[in-house]
Amino acid sequence: DTEVTQTPKHLVMGMTNKKSLKCEQHMGHRAMYWYKQKAKKPPELMFVYSYEKLSINESVPSRFSPECPNSSLLNLHLHALQPEDSALYLCASSQVSGTGGNQPQHFGDGTRLSIL
């Protein structure tokens, strides 16, 4: 069983809807990540939070709005998405040690998002 829990597992929404993806971990990790993965492509980093502060935004469109309300939770708020935003959205967490790149990331199972 994964230690990073993502809900919902599947989401279908219209282009005018507002929805949120949720991610939770209780491993005491202080770095959390959102990735987007399209079919047959590698996961692409969207956002990184470190100590509940946004540290990386990979030029993601503003229709995606991340939020880290506490050290265990990470949300991704969705509004006015486009059909090309249909993808698997993965959440991950890791320890923050030094510059952090040598800590493995722990992934959730992902949310499969379909935009109608």
Place this chain on the structure above:
Amino acid sequence: ILNVEQSPQSLHVQEGDSTNFTCSFPSSNFYALHWYRWETAKSPEALFVMTLNGDEKKKGRISATLNTKEGYSYLYIKGSQPEDSATYLCASRGNTGFQKLVFGTGTRLLVSP
């Protein structure tokens, strides 16, 4: 911008065969190389994180090597089993971009009984 490449894209072997995959990454500004195993309908699972040139790591029948000077890593599976069937992803992190990993497209392994 990092460009991480993996080969082959897919591989089909018989149970008991040993196999290996390659991950190529830019050698300049290298910081760390990650390997993950991603089974269908599950989450990616960390196998190894490697930082030192010449490093070798082992986990059961799976091992990995790292050459940071020429920018490649090999993943080896000895005596493949059907449960090894998965996509194997490598990801590289450079000296810039705090905690930013750039993933390769993966090698999809199918092990037939």
